[in-house]
Amino acid sequence: MGDARRMFDEMPERDTVSWNTMIGSYARAGEISAAVEMFGAMMCCGVDVSATAVVALAACGWQGESVHGFSVKTGFCKDVKVAAAMEGMYFRKGEIGCAKKVFEEATRRDLVLYNCMVDSCAKARRIEEAMGLVDRMRQEGLKPNTGTLVGVLSACGASGAIVPGRRIHELALEIGLELDTALGTSLVDMYFKCGYPKEAIAVFYAMRDRDVMAWTAMIMGLGVNGQSDAAISLFHSMQQDGVTPNEVTFLAVLNACSHGGLVFEGKKHLESMVRKYGMSPHTEHYGCIIDLLGKAGRLDEAYELIRSLSSHGDAMGWRTLLAACRVQGNVELGRTVQARLDAMGNYHPSDTILLSNAYALGDRWDEIAQARDSQGQKMVMDRKEAGCSAIEVSSSDI
Incomplete structure (x- = not known):
């Protein structure tokens, strides 16, 4: 500047x-x-x-x-x-009241102004108001476009609101909107998030053109909805179609592997991300692998992976491993992980709860009491540190 x-x-x-x-x-x-x-x-x-x-x-x-x-x-x-x-x-x-006033007082309300208002209502999770505006703009002779609908679909997906989401889909078909990548991907995402994978799949295959975002939405949706094998198969189809995956695509793939317990596939795709596509995995990618290894009971491997990272892992990665220690009842590694979190200054009361559950799996009840006593001391120390103050007193004041 x-x-x-x-x-x-x-x-x-x-x-x-x-x-x-x-x-x-x-x-x-x-x-x-x-x-x-x-x-x-x-x-x-x-x-x-x-x-x-x-x-x-x-x-x-x-x-x-x-x-x-x-x-x-x-x-x-x-x-x-x-x-x-x-x-x-x-x-x-x-x-919001002021925004509505601006809208109502506008001398001319065109598609741009309506789209702005619809999108703003959708982002505020005011879905019914957004739908009412869509109906109103049609009454005023304006035809909604893709930009009008994608924001509402995103809000429907985030809220699990399938009824208005389906109404938007029906409206798009009624007014003859082309199922382009933006609208199609938004519909796929909405249907998956609302728990309707069949409808999402139907929309995906009805799309004429599918870009990397559309493929990624499908892979992510299949993985989250328990269809990990289908997600991996679709990833291979995407590559065969000549579409290059991006970092978000690989996150969707690794997430699918984690949900399905596909250890070999997960490790293979993480390696492919680096060697074949020259990408640098982020903490979120490694977090999926740590979660995958933890669920498979390969805690030592997960521990060595997180230690090998240049950043030595973030709090989320270590906490994911601690949760796996709880599931597998591995108290010794759980202690090590909790100590690591403490050393990072990322202590959280839930850490003690996770470790206590690991103790419970091994019937080590005395150590549960010790862990909770330690938690109480940490919380007291935190409160003391947060409220400490100092007053300087000169000799003349004594």
């Missing part, structure tokens, strides 16, 4: 475009005060303020009421892009 600002300051003449560019750049960079300062300077210089500048300020959430009032006063509120930016700003701030 420093170089851009110097170039701007050195310009002999600055038009509306150059001012808008700087304000937008500051807003996108999160430098709110600089964007506001530039906006004020633009007005002081007598340059005509454009809707673009107002949109930029609304996007960064600066003094919502002030921006809104300014847009009303100058007439920019009639600009659909400004109104959409205002809606988004109010929704991000949780002021």
Whole structure:
């Protein structure tokens, strides 16, 4: 931003475009005060303020009421892009009533404005309101597009709301929307998350074009719904179709292996990710393998894997291993893992519960009491550290 600002300051003449560019750049960079300062300077210089500048300020959430009032006063509120930016700003701030007011007061409500409102309602999990807006836009002669529906489908999947999800699917068929990758993938994801794998599979195979996101959604959905072998088979089909997997695809594959207990397949695909595709696995990928090995009772192998990582594993990985120690009743390794978590400063009361359950499997009841006493001491120490304070007293005060 420093170089851009110097170039701007050195310009002999600055038009509306150059001012808008700087304000937008500051807003996108999160430098709110600089964007506001530039906006004020633009007005002081007598340059005509454009809707673009107002949109930029609304996007960064600066003094919502002030921006809104300014847009009303100058007439920019009639600009659909400004109104959409205002809606988004109010929704991000949780002021849904204000967002609705902007929408209702708009002199013209086009597809862009409706899509913004529908998407905002969907993200707020206000699914019925979003559906009502879709019905309303049709009554006003507007045809929903893919952008209108994907946000609602995402909310339906996250909430397990199959009824409105199916209504969206029926609407897409009724108005003749093409089952493109965005809409198709959203439907696949929604059906899987709502527990309807047959419908998800039918949508997937009805899609004309399938990109890596569509394949990944299918692999993830099959794995989570207990069809690990089918997920791995689909991954092979994806490669045969010439679609290159990405890191999220491999996460879906490894997750499927973990759900199905496919140790050989999991290790093979992790190796393929590195050697064949040149990708660097993240903690989430290793976490799937640690979980897989733990469920298979191969705790020592999981322990050596997490120790071999350059970061020596994160708290989530170690805690996954601790949970496996509980299931397998491996107290000794469980103690080692808990000590590692303590050393990382990531103690959590659930760690003691997991270890206590491992003790219980081995009928080691005395050690359960010791573990709980130790937990109580740690919690007391944490409370003391959180509330400590110091007061300096000079000799003259004594």
